[in-house]
Amino acid sequence: MFDSSSFPQNNEVRMPQIVSLPVTVITLKTESGCNVCVPLFCPQSVWINESDYIMSGRLAEDIQKHLLDKGNYSDLTYSYMPSEVALATFEAEVVPPKNNKMFNKYKHKLHLAYWQITDDCLIGMIPELGINISAETFEKLIEKAISGAQLEFIRKGRLNRVHNMVEVGWFANAKVLTENQDFRLHSPAELEKLNQSGTESTLKDMATHFACSETETVMLDDILKTVAEQLEGRYPRSVLLIGGNGSGKTAVISDYVRKRNRKKLTKVWETTASMMLQGLTGSTGWQKALVLACRELRDSQELLYVNHLIELFEVGQYCGNTVSIGEAMREHISRGEIILIAEATDDEVALLDKRVPGFINLFSHIRLVDMPEKKMAGLVKKAVKSMAERLKIKLETKAIEELLRLQKRFNPYSGFPGKTIRFVEAMMLKLTNPENECPVDHITMSDMYRSFSEESGVPEVLINPEVQLDQEAMQQFFKSRIFGQEQSIEIVTDMILSFKAAMVKPNRPIASFLFVGPTGVGKTEMAKTLAEYTFSNKSSLLRFDMSEYSDPLAAVRLTGDLGNSGSSLVTKIRQNPFAVVLFDEIEKAHYSFFDLLLQILDEGRLTGGDGQLANFCSCIIVMTSNIGAEENHRESIGFAKAGRTGEEVTNHFRHAVEKYFRPELFNRLDKIVPFHALGMDEQRPIIQREIELMCRSEGVVNRELDISIDDSAYEYLARTAYDPRYGARHMQRSLRQELVNPLAQELNRYPAKEMIKLTIHADESAGVVIDSVGGHQKKRDDNSLLALEEQVAMQRRLVCRIEQGTCYFNVLSEYDRYEQELRRSERDFWEDEARAQRYLNIKKRLTQFEIQKSEIIGYETALMKRLTGMASDVAGVPSKYAEWKRAFFDIKRRLHDAVYHNEHCTLALFSHDRILDRWTRFYTELFRALNIEFKQHLIILKAEKYEVLELPLPKENTQKNLTRVGMRFDLKSLNSKMLIAGEHGFVRYFPEPNQRNDLLIDVSDTLGDEYEPPQGVHRRTYFTNCQPSRTVREGKIRFAKSEDEYAFEQVQKYAEMVLQDFELRLNSALEGEANE
Known part of the structure; x- marks a missing residue:
């Protein structure tokens, strides 16, 4: 007291x-x-x-x-x-x-x-x-x-x-x-003043108390001492910590705040520009609220930490006010009313000094300079050792040293040592996670290489010296995609071997190539293949068409000086530092671009218009050009006719490039890679590959097709596709005209679900000929033993695929976890009623699945014995199999629900008021046929806003007085979202031959009152450009993707179709091909 x-x-x-x-x-x-x-x-x-x-x-x-x-x-x-x-x-x-x-x-x-x-x-x-x-x-x-x-x-x-x-x-x-x-x-006068200014704290609206991290900084005692002297002296001054990303600025501040709290000094608040704008914006405007917040800081003598200082000058302006939050705080900082702790990079400081001269002089500058490599390695080892002790895990010291080397080489953006420490911490937490299949307590060099490969995208085989690179497989990888360019492939793969042996120069791109040769010979395809092999992804190719950079502003557009920073070369490299950068048709670029290219090839870096630095040391630079191609083969562009040797062609292109480029640029190219014109021998494999790609297209894969292609078709296409003017690109156009378009016309003659046998051949007079036979697969008697055996075998294979799928694995893993908990403490386990009930349900599902599996194997065995004469009596199998299918369908639904728990969903109808009742009745009958519980809600338009009314409406309120725009059904059923997922889409409805109405059926995970109708759905313009998924005309429903028709009044048959489509989706999800 x-x-x-x-x-x-x-x-x-x-x-x-x-x-x-x-x-x-x-x-x-x-x-x-x-x-x-x-x-x-x-x-x-x-x-x-x-x-x-x-x-x-x-x-x-x-x-x-x-x-x-x-x-x-x-x-x-x-x-x-x-x-x-x-x-x-x-x-x-x-x-x-x-x-x-x-x-x-x-x-x-x-x-x-x-x-x-x-x-x-x-x-x-x-x-x-x-x-x-x-x-x-x-x-x-x-x-x-x-x-x-x-x-x-x-x-x-x-x-x-x-x-x-x-x-x-x-x-x-x-x-x-x-x-x-x-x-x-407070005195009474102060209390009155507090009441006048409001009882709520403005400071708490825009900031939170600084949350200190668990780990303490190491080897930064001098920096900490300087920060404390500036903030705790007789005349405290705002502090600005300057250093690169990951250099330890935030860690120093966190450590200082922890020690400040131990001294029981005033507290430190933490905020960002967005938090300040959100917290200060109100009815009084952020300016007045900011004054109150600064007054709170002054009276309490507490400190304010701002993460990125420069962001304060990017928020707060609006029409009629050009003053940012940062500029509004300037006067309070200069008078010493508030003390700020802030951090910024060198580039941000330079930009801030340019934008607001003199502002940074209000702070005491404390720089975190780059450490010598030995000191940095010691700091990282010390910090990692502390983390390892906390997580009770061992880490090889050599792994840390090698990680530093890799990150210095391939990830230079993030400052050190913070980047390395965060990487090691994330790796430790991932590898020691008990939920992993094989959690470890010792991290080796191999674990480090694997984790770095997963983060960067660089294949482990290229960075881990212990993993041998299969040179023959690498050569085959390129040759399977690039035809007739053995010399080019050898040059590119030699570079990869040098990269693997860590014999490429540091502080420069991994390699720089100039692919030169005629059009249509594989230069761009080589760049794509190189990106796919080196960085495991074709999307790692960053392509710039230099014909778009032929104007005098080319250089500033690439660096983002014109404000297009999002699409600039600098931004794309910072977002994807591991990439193949392709400058296509480089001879079309403006000469100012070559000055930028010179800097990229020489120093491996480029600075954008916003001061951000892009580092190209983890990139492969590829340029393509047709320089010298016309002179090399005037009669044939793209396909060789004969005559010149490979060495002569190489020398020709080298001299042409040397003549075209400035000496300083030519001297910085690692390799000039010549691409020879393609001959007739390369036509057949290219044709075969293009046809293989065509057969993998969606329109072919998703249909029941039996395609047979005769050798005569390959020979004809290879011969007619030859064009010396345009090379392989003409072959693609010819293939589309001779084969792809006629095949599409032939397929459109048959229903989508009909089995079609296609035979493709060619002769000189008729060209490519496509013979098709529809419905060649005979309809078998469903009661025949052979047909029944095939159905049973198909179901048995489905059971095995489900057993190998992700869904079943998750259920089995949860069951095993419960078993372990039960063995550990049986009494505690059964006291948790919810957990015990779920355990019993899962056990029941798994038991039922095993029973079903055993039964289907038994049916298949019995039928096989009957067909081979080893048994005679299988009379009861057909009826038992029918009952088995019904039971297995229910088990599949419950297995899926055990993982994804999707009992509830929403289906909403939006259309003209006149047809809304008809479609509401249709879906009411459909949901009853599917045993789906539902509640109806009327969606109306009132004062340009959507309101929802539960049905039935009160007696005093009738629908006649309301502007109806939709009907919402709140659904409850096992797998409800997957069950009706096929209903989603637009419907074109013709109640009369010349009367058209559009309908939107929206299926959503958003439940109940949280569901929001699409904005503007009540307007006719909302349906202007819609692509209908089905059309209802003359009382029949016809789907856009198939020729199937269903009578609008026969809801039961439509429900059977819904269940069939649902079972296909369910099987795919359980097999692991899809995920709900």
Whole structure:
């Protein structure tokens, strides 16, 4: 308790008076290590897994805000704020009622926090129960604690269920922390001023208390000391930490704040530009709110940390106001009213000084300079060692050194050592995760190489010296995609071998190639293949068509100086540093581009218009050109006729390139790669590959086709595709004209689901001929044993694929986890009713699946024996198989639901008011046929806003007075979203031959009142460009992707179609080919 005489008594006090008062927090610890903090001041409140020291500070803030800042000093005088609090334990005997057989009579251990008020008065609190007691002596206090606990057990009915007793019985121990906290006591004049400015804190709206990280900085003591001197001196000054990304700026600030908290100095707030704008924007405008926030900081003498200082100057402006938040804070910083801690990179500092001259001079600059490699390696090892000890894992020292080398070489953007430390921490957490198939406690060099490969995209075989590169397989990879260019392939693969041996020059691109040769010989395809092999992805190719950069502004467009930074070369390289950069048809570029290219090839870097640096050291630079191609073969562009040797062609292109480019640029090219004109020998394999690609197209793969191509067709296409003027590109055009277009016309003659046998051949007079036979697969008698055996075998294969799928694996993994928990503690397991019920359900599903699997194997065996004459009686199999299919369909649905739990979804109809009733009746009947529970809600338009009314409407409200725009069905069924997923889309509806109405059927995961209709759906323009998924005309529903038709009135047949499509999607999901 404290003396109220310390309160300010008059209006003479101009600054708040600071008093120190004890604040006590009790921490209860569970058997599993979870902490529950209970404040003595307010035992009804608790915090989970928070430090008692932090909670003491937060409690002091709440007392300041809700009591002292409102002048409620008397409430504080009656509160529990003792300077010394002791802790004891006692046992309360639990005697259950006579009719309660769940518990036996036993003693329950509880804790008691108590303190002395006067010589004959003790106050106590039981933190587990949150009840307070008082007594004259300690013995009487214990007696009252036992009685109070027993009464609380009875009053709250804790003896009725085991869970109610677990709430108060799972704490292993407790401890008490009493910390003196500083409070501000205000005079009446100050309280009046606070009330006028508003009771809510503006500062809390725009910032949060700085959250310190767990790890402490290492080898940065000098920086920490300088920061403390600037912020804690007699005349504190704002601080700006300057350094690259990952250099340790935030870590230094976090460590400083931690040490500042230990000294019990004023707190540090943390914010960003977006948080400030969001928190300060209100009815009064952010300018006035910012003044109030700065005043709070001044009065409390607390500090404000801003993550990226430059962002403060990018928010706040609007029409009529050109002042940003940063500029508005300038005056407060210059007068020393507020103290800021900020961080920025060197590029940001330069840009900030250019944009707002003199602003950065308001800060004390503290630079984090790049460390020598040995010191950096030592720092990383020390930090990693600390993390490894915390995670109880071993890490090879050589792995850290090699990681530093790889990141210096391939990932130079992120500052060091932060990038390396974060990478190692993420790798440790991933590899030691108990949910992994094989969690490890020792990380090797191989683990490091594998993790770096996954992050960067560089194949492990190219960076791990222990993994041997298969040169023959690499050659085959390129030759299977590039035809007739053995010399070019050899040059490119030699570069890859040099890269593998770490023999490429540092601080430069991995390699720079100039692919030169006629058009249509594979130059661009070689670049794509190189990207796919080197970086495991064709999307790693960044292509720039230099014909688009032939104007004088080419250079500034590439660097983003014109404001197009999102599409600039610099931005794309920063987003994808591991890439093949293709400058296509480089001879068409403006000469100013070659100055940029010179810098890229020489230094491996380029600075954009926004000051951002792009590093090309992890890139392969490829340029393509037709320079010298015309002179080399004037008669044939693309296909060789004969004559010149490979060496002569190479020398010709080399001289042509040397003549065209400036000497300093030509000298920086690693290799000039000549591409020879293609001959007739290369035509056949190219034709075969293009036809293979055609056969993999969606229109072929998704249909039942049996395609047979005769050699005569290949020979004819190879011969007619020859054109010396345009090379291989003419071959693609010829193939499309001779084969692809006629094949498409032939396929359109048949329904999509009909089996078609295609025979393709050619002769000189008719060209390519396509013979087709539809429906050649005979309809077998469904009752025949052979047909039945094929169906059973197909279902048995489906069962095996499902068993290997991801869904079944997840269910099996969950079952195994429950089994382990059950073996570990059977009693605790069954006390969790929800967990026990789910375990039993999963066990039932798995048992049913195994039974179904055994039965289908038995049916197949019986039928095979009958067909081979080994058995005679299979009369009951057809009926049993039909029943099996129905049961297996239900098991599949429940297996899928066990993983994805998609019982609820929404289907909404939007259309003209006149046809809404007809479609509502249709879907009402459909949902009943599918056994889907549903609730209907009417969607209306009122004052240009959508409102939802539950049906049926009240009697006083009729639909005639409403502007109806849609109907919403809230659905509940097993796998409901997947079941009706095919209904989603636009419908073109013709109730009369010349009357058209459009309908939107929207199937969504968003449930109930959270569902929002598409904006503007009530307007006719919403349906202007819609592509209908089905059309309803003359009472028949016809789908766009098939020729199937269904009578609009025959809902039952339509429901059967829905179930068939649903089963196909369900099978795909269970097999792992799709995921719901």
